[in-house]
Amino acid sequence: MSAVNARDRHRALDLVLELVVLLNADMGRRLAADQLTPARAAVLWALRRRGPVTQRELAEALEVSARNITGLVDGLAGADLVSREPHPTDRRATLVTLTRRGTRLVETLEAEQREFAALLFADMPATRFHGLLDGLADVVGRLKAEGLKTHE
Structure with a gap:
């Protein structure tokens, strides 16, 4: 298995950060609708x-x-x-x-x-979806191992 190069890692982080911003904005709008x-x-x-x-x-x-x-x-x-x-x-x-x-x-x-x-x-092919799921699980696991926490 080949290693991921630094440019691709940087692009992946950029996309994750963009996703966080988009999801956070969407969540904020939704919660505000119920004064939360x-x-x-x-x-x-x-x-x-x-x-x-x-x-x-x-x-x-x-x-x-x-x-x-x-x-x-x-x-x-x-x-x-x-x-x-x-x-x-x-x-x-x-x-x-x-x-x-x-x-x-x-x-x-x-x-x-x-x-x-x-x-x-819904329209994502199963292999791509499971690859995303596995990749996200790896990232979350690594962050938790580094001491970052979530409210579980």
């Missing part, structure tokens, strides 16, 4: 994946301060997207839970993601 910020959306996604959790658990999962998560949850609660409920076993703690409205919004965002993925990849 990326940080508030991250809270909603975390609750969708994890279910009801304490604010401390949310702060740890999103790698933000307790003060920051309080402000985010306050804003989402004010928009009726999350609620705070008593913890069933720890009377000092409260659980943050998606409301019915919050669940519907996240479900809509998930459906839109599926539609967007179909738009992006």
Whole structure:
């Protein structure tokens, strides 16, 4: 297998950066339509994946301060997207839970993601798609190995 030359690596990075800018702009427009910020959306996604959790658990999962998560949850609660409920076993703690409205919004965002993925990849030949998938997995793995993190 031959090595990739520096010019092609630079072109690949340019394309990845352009993709990031395009996706970020698209995401910002979509979230703004529901008066969401990326940080508030991250809270909603975390609750969708994890279910009801304490604010401390949310702060740890999103790698933000307790003060920051309080402000985010306050804003989402004010928009009726999350609620705070008593913890069933720890009377000092409260659980943050998606409301019915919050669940519907996240479900809509998930459906839109599926539609967007179909738009992006539907006509791509399988071998090219799997090559892209493998390449992206390699890049993400390398970044994680270097200590960069994502909010999983």
